[in-house]
Structures are given as structure tokens and as C-alpha cells.
Amino acid sequence: MTAEHVPPPEHPAPDAESELTEEATRLRLAVGRLHRRIRIDGGDSLPPLQLSALSTIALHGPLRLSELAKREAVTAPTMSRVLGALDDQGLVVRTPDPQDARGVLITLSDAGRVRLDEIRTHRTALVARRLQRLDAEQRAAIRAALPAIEALLEDE
Numbered sequence: 001m002t003a004e005h006v007p008p009p010e011h012p013a014p015d016a017e018s019e020l021t022e023e024a025t026r027l028r029l030a031v032g033r034l035h036r037r038i039r040i041d042g043g044d045s046l047p048p049l050q051l052s053a054l055s056t057i058a059l060h061g062p063l064r065l066s067e068l069a070k071r072e073a074v075t076a077p078t079m080s081r082v083l084g085a086l087d088d089q090g091l092v093v094r095t096p097d098p099q100d101a102r103g104v105l106i107t108l109s110d111a112g113r114v115r116l117d118e119i120r121t122h123r124t125a126l127v128a129r130r131l132q133r134l135d136a137e138q139r140a141a142i143r144a145a146l147p148a149i150e151a152l153l154e155d156e
Contacts, residue, residue, distance in 0.1 A: 034130075041126050042119070049074070053082050054091060054108065054116050062105035064097065091115055 039048065046054070049072065056071050057063055063071070069079035083106060086092045091112035097103035108116065131139055 034127075037130075038123050038126050042123050046115075046119070049078075049082055050086055051116075051119065053079070053086065054112055057092065057106055057108050058113065058116055062095070062107040064103050064105060068106060086112070 053068060053072055056068060060067075060071065065079055065083060066076055068083075069076045072079060074082075083092060083094075087094065089111075090109055093107050093109045093112075094104045095107065097105050131142070134142070
């Protein structure tokens with residue numbers, strides 16, 4: 001055994017740990033600020049939770065209120081209010097659940113699908129304009145980093 005202690009492989013060395021923390025901080029701030037900038041510049045008329053619920057319904061629907069609330073990590077009463085607002089705007093459709101007459105399934109209405117597509121298209125255009133401000137090397141770096149960033153979204 002040597003006098004120098006080597007930390008076990010599962011624990012990064014202090015320098016590596018501080019570097020990882022700095023990278024995590026920079027990524028968190030950059031992603032958060034970019035998201036906020038897109039939301040502000042987009043001038044969306046839908047609050048974030050309503051937009052998120054529409055996206056979740058589009059991806060996973062039809063859904064029961066309880067399942068949608070769970071996916072959005074909110075309480076059923078909160079989701080009920082969100083769905084009420086979306087329903088008032090004609091963006092969702094509620095239909096009886098064929099498996100349970102007491103339940104209701106939520107799907108996007110045609111207007112909801114159009115609205116979601118418009119918001120997505122507008123937000124993508126906003127990001128594209130920001131990307132145009134970068135030089136070719138910076139865009140290439142982002143393109144190369146996309147698979148790693150997408151991997152961060154995978155659950156453990």
C-alpha cells in the first residue's frame with residue numbers, strides 16, 4: 001500500500017467532481033435560460049403547464065386525468081383546472097372511457113393539435129434564428145453534443 005490514497009473509481013477525484021459540478025451548473029443555466037428566452041420570445045398565450053399537458057396528451061393520449069396528472073407531476077385537482085382551461089379553449093376532447101364508464105379519456109381536439117403545431121413551429125423558428133447567429137464551428141459543436149444531451153433525458 002502506498003502513502004498516496006487513490007479514491008475508489010465510483011467516487012470521482014475532487015478535481016473531477018468540481019469539474020463535473022461546474023459543467024452541470026453551466027448546462028443547467030444555459031438550458032434554463034434558453035428555455036425561458038424561447039418562452040418569452042414566443043409570446044405563447046398558453047401557460048407552461050397547459051402547453052406541457054397538451055404535449056403529453058399528443059404523445060401519450062388518450063389519457064385519464066389521473067394518468068396525465070402523474071405524468072405532469074401535479075395533483076389531480078391541479079390537472080382538473082388545467083384541463084378545464086384547455087377544454088374552455090376547445091383544445092381537448094373528453095370522451096367516456098370504454099373500460100370504465102365512470103372515467104373519462106382526454107385527447108387533443110383538431111384545434112388543440114393545430115395550436116400545438118403552431119407553437120412548436122414558432123419555437124423551432126426562434127431556436128433556428130439563434131443558431132444562425134453562431135459560426136459554423138459553434139453549430140457543429142452543438143450538433144455533435146445533441147446525442148449526449150438527448151441521452152440526459154433518458155430515465156435511469
